[in-house]
Amino acid sequence: MSTSIRHLKIAIVSLYALENNGVRHVASSLREAGFSVKEIYFKDWVNNKFPWPSEQEVQSLIQVLREQEIEIVGFSVRASAFHRMAKYLTERVRYDLNIPILWGGMHPTFMPELAIEIADYIAIGEVDHAVVEFFRRLDENESVLDCPSFWVRQGERIFKNDLAPLVDMDSIPFRDFHTQKDKFHIEGNSITIGDPFINNPEYTLLASRGCPYWTCTFCSNTVTKPLYEGLGKNFRLRSVEHLVQELEYAKKLCNIKVVRFDDEVFPIRKAWIQEFAEKWPKRVGLPFEVLVDPRMVTYESLSLLKKAGLRAICMGIQANDRVNYEHYHRPVSNQKIKECQSIFRQVGIQSNLQIIWDDPFSTEEDKDQLFHLLMELERPFELYLFGLTIYPRTHMARTLLREGKITEADIEGVNTHAFEQFRVDLNYPRPKEDRRWLALIVLLNKSFLSKELIWSLYRSEYFKKNPDPLIALAQGVNLVKMAGVATQMTLRGEMTPLLIKRWVNPRSLVTM
Ligand code: SF4
Numbered sequence: 001m002s003t004s005i006r007h008l009k010i011a012i013v014s015l016y017a018l019e020n021n022g023v024r025h026v027a028s029s030l031r032e033a034g035f036s037v038k039e040i041y042f043k044d045w046v047n048n049k050f051p052w053p054s055e056q057e058v059q060s061l062i063q064v065l066r067e068q069e070i071e072i073v074g075f076s077v078r079a080s081a082f083h084r085m086a087k088y089l090t091e092r093v094r095y096d097l098n099i100p101i102l103w104g105g106m107h108p109t110f111m112p113e114l115a116i117e118i119a120d121y122i123a124i125g126e127v128d129h130a131v132v133e134f135f136r137r138l139d140e141n142e143s144v145l146d147c148p149s150f151w152v153r154q155g156e157r158i159f160k161n162d163l164a165p166l167v168d169m170d171s172i173p174f175r176d177f178h179t180q181k182d183k184f185h186i187e188g189n190s191i192t193i194g195d196p197f198i199n200n201p202e203y204t205l206l207a208s209r210g211c212p213y214w215t216c217t218f219c220s221n222t223v224t225k226p227l228y229e230g231l232g233k234n235f236r237l238r239s240v241e242h243l244v245q246e247l248e249y250a251k252k253l254c255n256i257k258v259v260r261f262d263d264e265v266f267p268i269r270k271a272w273i274q275e276f277a278e279k280w281p282k283r284v285g286l287p288f289e290v291l292v293d294p295r296m297v298t299y300e301s302l303s304l305l306k307k308a309g310l311r312a313i314c315m316g317i318q319a320n321d322r323v324n325y326e327h328y329h330r331p332v333s334n335q336k337i338k339e340c341q342s343i344f345r346q347v348g349i350q351s352n353l354q355i356i357w358d359d360p361f362s363t364e365e366d367k368d369q370l371f372h373l374l375m376e377l378e379r380p381f382e383l384y385l386f387g388l389t390i391y392p393r394t395h396m397a398r399t400l401l402r403e404g405k406i407t408e409a410d411i412e413g414v415n416t417h418a419f420e421q422f423r424v425d426l427n428y429p430r431p432k433e434d435r436r437w438l439a440l441i442v443l444l445n446k447s448f449l450s451k452e453l454i455w456s457l458y459r460s461e462y463f464k465k466n467p468d469p470l471i472a473l474a475q476g477v478n479l480v481k482m483a484g485v486a487t488q489m490t491l492r493g494e495m496t497p498l499l500i501k502r503w504v505n506p507r508s509l510v511t512m
Contacts, residue, residue, distance in 0.1 A: 008139040011038040011070040013061070013089075015082050016045045018185065018197045018498070019204060021262075022105055023076045024175035026131050032173045033132045035139075038068050041185045041196050042089075047503050050419040052085070060186045061089065062096045072100050072138065074123075077107040077115070080392050080413030087118050104131075110223055110392045111413065112151055116158055122151045125227055126209070128172045130164040166232025169209060170242045177253040201257035201494045203250060203286075207243055210235040211264045213293065215329045216318075217399070218356070220391040221264055237267045240275040247284040257494050258311065259288040266290035268301045277308040287311040294332045297340045302347045312350035314384075315340060319355070319362060320369040327361040329395070334373045341377045352382040357424050357438065359388045360405055367437045371444070375454065380447050385424035385438070389417055426471055426478075436467035439474035446477055 012027055014020035018041050030037045042061055043053060065073060073093060077086045090101050104123035108115035115122045121144070123131060130149035137144045145152050148164040177198060185196035212235045214225050225234060250256065267273075280288070290305070291314040302310065316330075317337050324330040344351040355370070362370070374383070390397050390411050400406040408414055420428075426438060444454050457463060463470045489495040 006033065006035040006135070006139050008135060009036050009038075009069055009071045010074070010135060011040055011065055011068065011072075012074045012076065013040045013042050014076050015078070015085060015089075016043050016050055017041075017076075017078065018044050019200070020076055020078070021175065021204065021206075022078065025128055025172060026074070026104070028173040028176045029128050029132050030135060031176060031179070033136065035135060037182065038064070038070065039183045040064055041183070043187055044196075044498070045502060047423060050081075050085075050416075053089070054188070056189055057186055058089065058092050060191050062093060064184050064186070064191060065093060065097055065099070070097075070099060072102065072135075074102040074104055075119075076105045077103050078105040080107045080111060080411075081416045081419055083107060083111075083114065083413050084416075090118055106220060107413070109227070110220070112160075114413075116151050116153050120153055124149055124151065125163050125224060126166060127164070128167050133164075163227055163231060166209075166228055166236065169206075169236050169238040174246045174249055177250055198253065199255045199496070200498060201255060201496060202260055203247075203254060203256040203258070204260045204262045205243065205246065206238070206263050207261055208235060208237045208263045208265070208267045213265070213295070215331075217327065217329050217395040218388065218391070220394060222395060223391070223393045235267075237269070237272060240272065240279055244279050244283050247286070251284070251286075256286060257492060259284070259286050261288060261290045263291060265293045265296070268292065268296045268298075270301075273301055273304055277304045280308045285309070289313065291315070294336050294340045297343055299343050299346060302343060302349065306347050306349055310349055312352060313344060314352045314354065316354045316356075317370075317373075319359065320366045320373060322369070323359070323361050323366050327359075327396075334369070337373060338376060341381060344381070345378045350380075350382065352384055353377075354384045354386060355441070356388050357385050357434075358430070360400065364433060367434075371437065371440060371458070374441060374444055375451065379445060381445055383441065383445050385441065386422065387417060387424055387428075389422070390415070426475055432465075432467050435471055436463055439463075439467060439470040442474040442478055443470075446481060448480075449477065 010030060012023050014023040020041070023039055027037045027039050040061065043057065075086050075090065077083065086103060086107070090103075093099070094101060100120040102121040102123060103115050103119040104127060108119070108122040109124050112122055112124055121134075123134070127134075127149050130147070134144055134147045134150050137147060144150060145154075145159045146161055148161050150161055152159040177195060180194045183193065183195045185192040185194075210233070211221055214222050214234065216222065228234070247259065287309045289312040290310065294315060297315070302313070318324055318328055318330060321332065321334045324332050341351060341353070390400065390406065392411050392413055397406075397411050400410075401408070424438060426435070426442065430438070440454065440458055443449055443457065457470060486495060489499075
């Protein structure tokens with residue numbers, strides 16, 4: 001803990017994410033180093049809808065920055081789809097306040113040349129410790145031109161620096177839930193002081209950073225791997241003790257009903273989960289959910305986690321095995337997916353299975369095979385359907401560009417597909433064949449519909465030519481399902497006005 005008093009007044013702005021953990025971690029690191037930091041949560045996300053900020057909201061942002069006498073502002077630009085919005089807000093803030101602007105997050109990490117054209121500084125990659133050094137130098141009037149992990153623009157010149165080494169996760173301070181007066185939430189006509197996420201019943205955290213596989217061609221994380229070659233381990237785990245201590249701290253301040261581990265892949269390592277399974281129930285005692293990769297699912301490990309409080313699991317199926325092997329570089333067979341679902345049923349945990357749709361690879365035969373695979377899975381299971389987002393500089397983006405199958409306009413950034421179609425919307429314009437497949441997929445996991453009925457809908461020649469009634473049926477059934485899920489969440493005390501606002505977009509219902 002630093003004892004220095006810092007003078008520089010810093011604000012960090014989260015765009016459309018109240019939970020933004022990047023902002024929260026950076027704010028904690030800076031506060032620990034003695035800085036005064038304001039966290040500004042500028043609007044929240046809504047399912048498949050990211051409305052452009054109103055003039056009132058922009059004015060509110062400028063007002064908070066002015067009243068708090070902010071001297072430098074950092075925008076968290078977590079995806080390239082936010083480029084245009086971050087550029088607009090940067091220009092508005094600069095015009096009114098004439099203060100330097102820093103961008104951090106995945107977008108400047110993927111597209112530094114584009115980001116540094118607009119921001120005065122950009123932070124690349126993980127900067128938990130590097131950001132403290134950057135602001136220390138500014139505070140002490142030292143040069144930041146050679147500050148590791150940062151690029152600096154001075155007039156026409158751009159100073160590019162190498163990345164600082166990856167940090168030990170146990171050395172990163174916990175996110176700060178006790179500071180309230182330095183947090184602002186701007187939404188519509190209001191500016192609310194205090195942490196807007198503190199009463200959220202779902203608490204998210206990471207037990208690891210990175211991925212043990214790094215092969216999936218669509219995955220934005222793979223872009224960061226080569227950046228860190230020689231600078232630390234590709235897959236880092238927190239100690240169990242460190243994350244249990246975090247929960248002991250957070251439980252005193254937040255209204256936590258369930259914990260969701262947001263790791264790319266939850267660290268199923270034998271010694272680690274044994275220690276976790278021993279400490280978590282005794283010292284935390286909350287139900288939790290994790291995301292796993294099919295390649296690490298075993299009965300033994302999940303049984304251990306179930307005893308510790310594992311309630312639900314998320315796992316990517318993504319596509320049938322041909323597309324997974326040939327195009328996504330995910331060596332996972334259809335048989336393996338069936339075995340995983342069977343293990344989830346034996347262990348007794350809810351499984352939330354993810355599918356990627358709207359890809360340029362799957363043929364009618366692949367979609368048919370995927371449908372058959374899903375029909376063979378033991379019910380119950382939930383299905384989360386996502387529209388494929390082509391992230392810049394991924395293997396997939398480069399391959400499709402080279403093959404002439406897409407243009408730059410199809411890549412996230414220029415394209416803002418993720419804003420309208422992150423979770424699949426049945427109303428989104430698509431070929432009728434795809435509309436039929438999606439309707440069938442939405443119907444097939446509903447336990448109140450018999451599999452015989454689904455097979456007869458699948459065989460119907462009428463619906464092949466006219467999928468609209470099938471879509472209408474799927475939407476009706478989806479609404480029934482949503483009502484059931486909402487009731488269960490209400491009974492568990494997990495339904496909040498914030499969640500309702502996020503998920504109930506009348507133009508685009510979540511598919512379940
Ligand atoms: S999709 Fe998941 S498993 Fe695949 S590379 Fe990305 S993080 Fe790793």
